[in-house]
Amino acid sequence: MKSLIRQNIFYLIPYLIILIIGLLTLSQIEKGEVIFFFANHRTPFWDIFFYISTKLGELIGYILFIILFLFIRFRYAALIGMTAVSAGILAAILKNIFRHPRPKPYFGALGIDISDIAVVGYPLLNSQVSSFPSGHTISAFAFFTVLALLAKNNGLKIVCLILAILVGLSRIYLVSHFLEDVLLGSFVGVLIAFSLHYANNKVSMKTDKWYNRRIEF
Numbered sequence: 001m002k003s004l005i006r007q008n009i010f011y012l013i014p015y016l017i018i019l020i021i022g023l024l025t026l027s028q029i030e031k032g033e034v035i036f037f038f039a040n041h042r043t044p045f046w047d048i049f050f051y052i053s054t055k056l057g058e059l060i061g062y063i064l065f066i067i068l069f070l071f072i073r074f075r076y077a078a079l080i081g082m083t084a085v086s087a088g089i090l091a092a093i094l095k096n097i098f099r100h101p102r103p104k105p106y107f108g109a110l111g112i113d114i115s116d117i118a119v120v121g122y123p124l125l126n127s128q129v130s131s132f133p134s135g136h137t138i139s140a141f142a143f144f145t146v147l148a149l150l151a152k153n154n155g156l157k158i159v160c161l162i163l164a165i166l167v168g169l170s171r172i173y174l175v176s177h178f179l180e181d182v183l184l185g186s187f188v189g190v191l192i193a194f195s196l197h198y199a200n201n202k203v204s205m206k207t208d209k210w211y212n213r214r215i216e217f
Helices: 003-008 008-026 035-040 044-055 059-070 072-097 103-109 133-150 154-173 181-200
Strands: none
Touching: 003 008, 003 181, 008 133, 008 154, 008 181, 035 154, 044 154, 059 072, 059 133, 072 133, 072 181, 133 154, 133 181, 154 181
16 A cells, blocks of 8 residues: 555645645635635636536546446456445445535525525535535545556646546535535545555456456457
């Protein structure tokens, strides 16, 4: 694991800096304040931008890369698949443990109607139990961190981190989650990625193993 961390320090250091900034921000603001910040700076461009960004944390990305890695090495396709399953299961477990309300019912209980800050075409969610942590953010950080760990180029690692961050921000912008939901989601996603990648590296690299083969024409 130490070797894996050293090899990906250019991904981890920026992530940890951003995580710390997020935690410090969280300690200085009221719950939901970031949501209202985005609402006060909303434009049609950013509405579309973050609507597209949130899709990066959904199943389609996993499917595309599973197919791609079948032509590179089966073990990598399996790694992406296990990442998707692990992210989904862990998100469901944590949501069921914490059972925090989404922004709309949370503010509704305080007598505040936030319907007017909803992004057009993206209705507010009414769940009382599924806000913490953000499932999209867990999924995105697990997925893009795995891709970063597989990438050899540090520039690509940073691109992966930026894409994961955009998914997290999109969940707040779209009024689906609070900042704390996204911060925990990112941490869980990174843990999933490093754990699964570490386990994957422990599997034999011998070329005669089926999982080290690929689809060939």
